[in-house]
Amino acid sequence: MRSDSSGNDTRKLWQEQRTEIPEMTLEKIQQKTQELRAKTRRELTKSIAGPVIVAAVCAFGLRFPNIAVRAALMVAIAWSIAGQYFFRRGMWSAMPPGDAAQSTSLQSYRKEIERRRSLFGRVILWLFGPAVLAVGVLIAILVKLGTGPRGLPLEGALRNMAPFLILIVVWVVSFFAIRMRQQRELQREIEELDASERTQRG
Amino acid sequence: MEGANAISTGKVSQDDLYRDAAHQYGAAIERLAGAYEADPEKRRDLSQDIHFQLWRSFARYRAQCSLRTWVYRVAHHVAASHVLRERKIFSRLATLEQIEKLPDRNDGQTGADQRRNLERLSLLIQQLKPLDRQVIVSYLEDLDAVSIGEITGLSPGNVAMKIHRIKNILKQRFHEGGGDAE
Numbered sequence: 001m002r003s004d005s006s007g008n009d010t011r012k013l014w015q016e017q018r019t020e021i022p023e024m025t026l027e028k029i030q031q032k033t034q035e036l037r038a039k040t041r042r043e044l045t046k047s048i049a050g051p052v053i054v055a056a057v058c059a060f061g062l063r064f065p066n067i068a069v070r071a072a073l074m075v076a077i078a079w080s081i082a083g084q085y086f087f088r089r090g091m092w093s094a095m096p097p098g099d100a101a102q103s104t105s106l107q108s109y110r111k112e113i114e115r116r117r118s119l120f121g122r123v124i125l126w127l128f129g130p131a132v133l134a135v136g137v138l139i140a141i142l143v144k145l146g147t148g149p150r151g152l153p154l155e156g157a158l159r160n161m162a163p164f165l166i167l168i169v170v171w172v173v174s175f176f177a178i179r180m181r182q183q184r185e186l187q188r189e190i191e192e193l194d195a196s197e198r199t200q201r202g
Numbered sequence: 203m204e205g206a207n208a209i210s211t212g213k214v215s216q217d218d219l220y221r222d223a224a225h226q227y228g229a230a231i232e233r234l235a236g237a238y239e240a241d242p243e244k245r246r247d248l249s250q251d252i253h254f255q256l257w258r259s260f261a262r263y264r265a266q267c268s269l270r271t272w273v274y275r276v277a278h279h280v281a282a283s284h285v286l287r288e289r290k291i292f293s294r295l296a297t298l299e300q301i302e303k304l305p306d307r308n309d310g311q312t313g314a315d316q317r318r319n320l321e322r323l324s325l326l327i328q329q330l331k332p333l334d335r336q337v338i339v340s341y342l343e344d345l346d347a348v349s350i351g352e353i354t355g356l357s358p359g360n361v362a363m364k365i366h367r368i369k370n371i372l373k374q375r376f377h378e379g380g381g382d383a384e
Contacts, residue, residue, distance in 0.1 A: 010323060010372050014342040017320050019232035024224060024253040026217060032254040097255040098262030100279035101272045104355025105336050108279045112286055189331075192297075196333075200357040 047087055050127035054080040057134035061141055069137055076134040083126030110193050117186045120179055128175065135168055219260040219269075224253060227273045230343055231256075234274075237327045237339045238281035244288070252280045267352065274340065274353045282332035295331045298338070298367040302374075319376065326375065337364045 058073045100108040139161070146157030158165070224231075235249040259276045266272075285295075296304070327338055333354065340350045347361045356364070 010319075010376050011342050011344060013316060013320055014233065014323060015344070017233060017236075019229050019236075021224075021228040021232055024220075024250065024257070028250075029254055029257050032250060036254075096262075097259035097276050097279070100255075101259045101263070101275045102266060103275070105275060105278045105282070105333065105353055106355035108275070109282050109332060112279070112283050116286055192331075193333075196356075196360070200360050 044088065047084070047127060050131040051080045051084060053131040054134040057138045061134075061137055064141060064144075066144075069141060072133065072137045076130045076137065079126075079133065080130035083130055087122050087126040106193070106197070110190070113186050113189050113193070117183060117190070120183050120186075124179070132172060139165065139168070216257065216260040216263075219263055220253075220257040223256060223260070223269055223273050227270070227277075231273070231277055233343070234277050234281060234339055236324060237335055238285055238332075239288075240324070240328055248281060248284050251284070252277045255280045271349065271352050274345075278332075278336045278339075278353065282336075285332050285335075296329050297331055298334045298364055298371065301326070301329065302367050302371050322375070326371070334364065337361065338368050341365055341368050 054076050058077055061069055061073050064070070103111070142161060142164075143154070143157055146152055146160065147154050152160065231252050232249055235245050235252060239245040239248045256273060256276050259272070263272060267275075327335055330338065333356075336354050337350055337356070340353060345353070347358060347365060350356070350365075351358050351361045354361070
């Protein structure tokens with residue numbers, strides 16, 4: 001594409017591209033509202049995964065008379081219940097479109113990045129934390145059972161549990177590795193925005 | 203002025219405002235969605251999301267800024283959030299400065315094939331970080347530097363610098379002369 005006097009430039013090429021404008025009738029907007037509600041329900045269902053793990057471990061673990069085990073599981077239950085409240089409360093803090101329109105793109109983009117970064121912290125603290133505690137207690141119970149009076153020595157019990165333990169370690173490590181990478185990316189993006197704002201002020 | 207007064211006194215309904223905006227900027231919204239999403243299915247979803255959020259946003263429109271600025275701010279916000287949601291690894295996205303320094307892999311391949319040039323242009327835009335995408339899309343939509351600054355929040359100097367870079371990139375890759383947006 002060569003520039004010429006007729007103004008056949010990139011902007012013209014861009015503006016003249018073929019577009020199919022979707023017909024967004026008010027009925028379609030209502031449908032979109034319902035879809036959004038359904039999507040929110042799905043998101044909420046996903047956040048129940050942590051409490052389900054906690055509940056499953058508790059159903060098994062609370063049968064054991066050990067006070068430490070019971071105390072740890074009670075903590076996991078309380079943590080998990082509180083987590084549902086605090087995690088869900090934060091889910092609604094996305095910037096409404098009316099606010100986005102009153103802010104510049106730079107401001108709304110920064111807020112969105114910060115919101116996503118804090119979401120990670122809440123997932124770790126309120127969903128992942130209780131689940132890891134419950135799984136830790138489960139491992140302790142299984143080890144205790146395996147090394148009981150008629151059981152194996154500790155080494156043998158751990159060897160038998162190796163596949164399960166490896167799975168748990170892979171789950172925890174991969175979850176952290178992926179999330180930490182995303183977190184670093186978001187942090188880098190914030191730093192770039194800071195640098196850009198400093199340049200603007202300078 | 204009558205329209206602005208009607209808006210400020212709340213006489214224009216949210217639905218009317220949306221219809222007006224969709225009529226005036228529908229095509230621009232489609233092009234913008236294309237700049238943020240390459241996959242046709244996801245692009246359609248993104249475009250519908252922008253329309254939906256635009257409709258929602260008009261509940262709070264009191265002519266605080268021009269309709270165009272309002273529409274572009276909402277559209278860019280929804281699209282940038284989409285990029286943040288979909289794209290987990292931002293470091294693979296580049297700034298205008300980085301793109302400017304990269305050699306053009308299609309060097310010498312430019313020609314009269316408009317479809318191919320448009321694909322290359324879209325690909326180039328999709329490599330950019332969201333804020334730089336906003337600037338280049340606004341530039342391609344013929345918005346002047348003041349309007350770009352109003353939408354993005356970048357200072358006039360910063361916008362001018364970015365437009366200068368955009369022109370260099372387009373010149374390198376599309377052998378484009380280009381007019382001034384400033």
